[in-house]
Amino acid sequence: MKAVQIIEPGRIEVGERPDPKPGPGEVLVAVAACGVCGTDLHIADGHFAPTPYPIIPGHEFAGTVVGLGSDVDTGLAEGVRVAVDPSLFCGHCAACRRGRGNLCANWGATGDTVDGAFAELVAVPARQAYALPDGVSFEQAALVEPVSCAVHGLRRLGTEAGESALVVGVGTMGLLLTQLLERSGVRVTAVDRVPDKLRLAAEMGAEHTAASIADLDGRQYDAVVDVTGVAPVIEQALDSVARGGRFLVFGVAPEEARVALSPFRVYNDEITVVGSMAVLHSFGAALELVSDGTVDTTGLVTHRFALEQYADALGVVRGGTGVKVQVLPSFSSTSPTTPSSTEV
Ligand SMILES: [Zn+2]
Ligand SMILES: [Zn+2]
Numbered sequence: 085m086k087a088v089q090i091i092e093p094g095r096i097e098v099g100e101r102p103d104p105k106p107g108p109g110e111v112l113v114a115v116a117a118c119g120v121c122g123t124d125l126h127i128a129d130g131h132f133a134p135t136p137y138p139i140i141p142g143h144e145f146a147g148t149v150v151g152l153g154s155d156v157d158t159g160l161a162e163g164v165r166v167a168v169d170p171s172l173f174c175g176h177c178a179a180c181r182r183g184r185g186n187l188c189a190n191w192g193a194t195g196d197t198v199d200g201a202f203a204e205l206v207a208v209p210a211r212q213a214y215a216l217p218d219g220v221s222f223e224q225a226a227l228v229e230p231v232s233c234a235v236h237g238l239r240r241l242g243t244e245a246g247e248s249a250l251v252v253g254v255g256t257m258g259l260l261l262t263q264l265l266e267r268s269g270v271r272v273t274a275v276d277r278v279p280d281k282l283r284l285a286a287e288m289g290a291e292h293t294a295a296s297i298a299d300l301d302g303r304q305y306d307a308v309v310d311v312t313g314v315a316p317v318i319e320q321a322l323d324s325v326a327r328g329g330r331f332l333v334f335g336v337a338p339e340e341a342r343v344a345l346s347p348f349r350v351y352n353d354e355i356t357v358v359g360s361m362a363v364l365h366s367f368g369a370a371l372e373l374v375s376d377g378t379v380d381t382t383g384l385v386t387h388r389f390a391l392e393q394y395a396d397a398l399g400v401v402r403g404g405t406g407v408k409v410q411v412l413p414s415f416s417s418t419s420p421t422t423p424s425s426t427e428v
Contacts, residue, residue: 086204087101087140087391088411089140090128090137090139090141093137094128096395104205106153109156111153111160111166112151113166114147115145115147115202115206116226116412117146117226118143118412119226119409120408121401125398125402126336127141135197136197139197140206142203143194144227145200146222146226147166147168147201149213153207156210157210167213167220168229169213169214171185172212173186174189186361186363193362202394223381225374227381228367228370228371231374232366233366239366246269249306250305250309251272251290252275252276252310252317253276253311253312253317253335254275255404258309258311261309261311262289263289266288267289267379270307273290273293274294276295282295298320305324305329306326306330307325307330310331310333311334312335318337319345325355328354329353331356333357386409387410388410388411388415389410389415390411
């Protein structure tokens with residue numbers, strides 16, 4: 085099969101690799117679409133600690149079951165279209181036994197710690213594969229993983245109808261969080277430097293938009309979500325939390341980053357700071373939100389690339405101007421990358 089491989093940090097190769105063989109309880113999936121996210125940049129650069137090298141990255145994906153290992157008891161058969169929850173939790177550590185598998189002591193994920201889906205084929209545990217309703221395209225289905233991260237984030241944030249929220253950074257994740265907040269009766273203000281993203285945020289439910297937190301004239305919000313992971317932005321965003329409010333650290337900051345925070349304010353204003361890591365019991369809910377149209381995926385995929393163009397795809401994500409970038413193994417590298425050029 086053809087696949088992208090990160091040989092070592094900074095070294096990407098696209099070429100022929102042996103077809104993966106589905107082990108016991110696994111299915112083989114022919115990948116139709118796989119999204120690129122910030123984690124893929126960290127993996128390519130060697131900044132994602134759990135990743136061993138060489139690795140085939142790719143954890144936001146959908147495709148068709150084309151093979152079954154032994155002991156697959158989930159009812160999946162060849163030809164079934166699926167989206168795949170990439171989470172690989174051990175099931176027996178203390179976190180897993182408390183039902184918090186995303187904090188698993190032996191945490192893993194397809195495409196992050198074992199070979200993933202920037203490839204023609206990928207082997208995954210059958211229990212992680214969700215059959216797609218007919219109306220859901222592969223392109224939409226490859227967005228279910230980011231939606232499921234947003235669903236988990238919203239559960240952690242615990243907003244209530246009628247509250248106000250500030251979402252800082254409206255790339256794919258910020259736009260999905262904006263939608264989920266708005267759909268649950270929260271009035272959303274979105275901040276981003278890129279005007280096109282603010283336009284999408286307004287279309288997707290943001291009541292107000294602004295180019296920076298400074299433009300908000302000191303307004304404060306019941307819930308503030310940082311999706312940038314940028315320390316100085318997080319400090320400004322913390323100042324935007326209203327008394328009694330909550331702050332969600334959603335964007336991934338560098339491990340060594342630190343922010344200044346007023347313990348007096350946290351005490352005196354009863355401010356809650358929470359984190360949200362990946363997916364937890366939220367993939368099925370996310371698939372339903374996408375398939376019934378509650379989450380609008382129109383306009384989210386702005387760039388499409390062939391496997392051979394993986395370095396270009398990473399470049400677009402690094403540049404931050406597009407929204408979701410996807411790699412389509414069947415995409416011809418001579419095709420234009422305009423949104424209207426492919427039916428997936
Ligand atoms: Zn991701
Ligand atoms: Zn575990």
